[in-house]
Amino acid sequence: xxxxVLRSLRSDCPLAPRLSPYADRTQQWLxxxxxxxxxxxDAVALDRLRRAGFARxxxxxxxxxxxxxxxxxxxLFTWFFLVDDACDRPDRLxxxxxxxxxxxxxxxxxxxxxxxxPGFSGPLRRLLxxxxxxxxxxxxxxxxxxxxxxxxxxxxxxxxxAVAKAAGRAPGVAEYVELRRATSAAYVSYPLIxxxxxxxxxxAVYHHPVLRRIAEVGNDLLSWFNDLASLDQDRASAGxxxxxxxxxxxxxxPVETAVELVAERWRAGMARFVALRAAVPSFGPALDExxxxxxxxxxxAVRGTVDWTLESGRYPVAPAx
Numbered sequence: 488x489x490x491x492v493l494r495s496l497r498s499d500c501p502l503a504p505r506l507s508p509y510a511d512r513t514q515q516w517l518x519x520x521x522x523x524x525x526x527x528x529d530a531v532a533l534d535r536l537r538r539a540g541f542a543r544x545x546x547x548x549x550x551x552x553x554x555x556x557x558x559x560x561x562x563l564f565t566w567f568f569l570v571d572d573a574c575d576r577p578d579r580l581x582x583x584x585x586x587x588x589x590x591x592x593x594x595x596x597x598x599x600x601x602x603x604x605p606g607f608s609g610p611l612r613r614l615l616x617x618x619x620x621x622x623x624x625x626x627x628x629x630x631x632x633x634x635x636x637x638x639x640x641x642x643x644x645x646x647x648x649a650v651a652k653a654a655g656r657a658p659g660v661a662e663y664v665e666l667r668r669a670t671s672a673a674y675v676s677y678p679l680i681x682x683x684x685x686x687x688x689x690x691a692v693y694h695h696p697v698l699r700r701i702a703e704v705g706n707d708l709l710s711w712f713n714d715l716a717s718l719d720q721d722r723a724s725a726g727x728x729x730x731x732x733x734x735x736x737x738x739x740x741p742v743e744t745a746v747e748l749v750a751e752r753w754r755a756g757m758a759r760f761v762a763l764r765a766a767v768p769s770f771g772p773a774l775d776e777x778x779x780x781x782x783x784x785x786x787x788a789v790r791g792t793v794d795w796t797l798e799s800g801r802y803p804v805a806p807a808x
């Protein structure tokens with residue numbers, strides 16, 4: 488049932504799909520880079536990585552990035568997914584370990600590769616050092632601060648979710664939606680639009696209420712679609728941290744009914760996203776191209792998540808024919 492709902496939502500999605508011409512070549516390049524950094528990847532793990540297709544995900548979100556930049560973005564995406572796995576697997580990191588990881592990551596992003604923290608070491612650290620090198624070199628200080636703040640928000644969300652799971656406390660719908668905006672890492676992907684396109688936004692525009700609302704709705708759309716795709720996994724391990732499960736509990740309905748409620752909520756959110764995007768005001772000729780690139784990037788994040796989820800081996804959805 489869930490698979491049919493996912494494919495129906497993709498059919499209803501008015502956002503155009505995009506894919507970088509360098510995506511598959513970058514996916515072939517990735518495994519040797521990870522092995523060279525000392526990640527413990529045996530044949531099974533490498534096959535899982537190949538089937539996940541993180542380079543295709545990055546290529547859907549940043550379809551116009553240069554090949555060298557797509558490699559950087561793919562390594563960053565891989566790092567975030569590996570951290571997500573570490574926080575969500577059966578032998579997952581404890582809340583204190585996640586807090587220590589957060590502190591080490593933020594020290595590296597703020598102070599550079601010489602910053603050391605006992606909670607963040609080994610291959611994961613080396614992977615982030617490599618991925619961060621080019622954005623740190625090329626992007627201005629205000630952008631680096633914006634990106635680092637987004638990473639802090641994301642890892643705080645991972646910590647809060649871990650605390651709730653450890654306590655056996657399932658969230659209500661409103662609490663979950665707010666938490667999911669952090670754990671999704673969508674807000675981390677948005678600053679990277681500027682890195683990929685070379686079009687930067689002043690803070691006053693990036694944080695403008697209209698753009699913030701579009702970013703929020705886009706985050707919800709990709710998060711809720713992901714929740715539908717990962718429902719079977721989350722029923723076994725997420726402790727109620729899935730919008731479908733939260734809806735089923737709060738409304739006192741079967742999970743199958745909650746799936747339909749989430750699909751209706753997604754469609755309403757998509758209509759709101761399209762309307763908000765169409766109503767964005769002009770910020771003047773000097774900024775409008777950069778604003779358009781940012782809005783296109785948020786749309787690519789939504790549509791790219793939809794398409795990648797249905798093709799990736801990371802989720803129990805049969806590949807589209």
